[in-house]
Amino acid sequence: MAKTKKSEHKTVRVRLVKSTNSCQERHRLSVKALGLRKLNSVSELKDSPSVRGLINQVSYLVRVEESA
Numbered sequence: 001m002a003k004t005k006k007s008e009h010k011t012v013r014v015r016l017v018k019s020t021n022s023c024q025e026r027h028r029l030s031v032k033a034l035g036l037r038k039l040n041s042v043s044e045l046k047d048s049p050s051v052r053g054l055i056n057q058v059s060y061l062v063r064v065e066e067s068a
Contacts, residue, residue: 010047013065014055015040023061030054031061 016036020028034054035043045051055064 011044012047012051012055013042013044015042015063015065016061017063018061020061023058027058027061030058034058034062036062 014034014036016031016039019039020031034045034051055062
């Protein structure tokens with residue numbers, strides 16, 4: 001029997017801490033792509049370069065917590 005490897009995915013928890021009212025439309029779309037809607041909403045995403053790029057683009061709007 002072959003053992004199945006349980007892949008351990010690192011996740012990133014992202015919280016929207018600042019409103020998107022007075023920011024660029026492109027940044028609003030990035031926040032939406034991260035799965036954040038209202039102020040203080042939290043989204044847990046798989047840690048990948050594309051997600052890190054979105055977070056980096058809107059770093060002034062979100063707070064990041066790394067989790068296992």
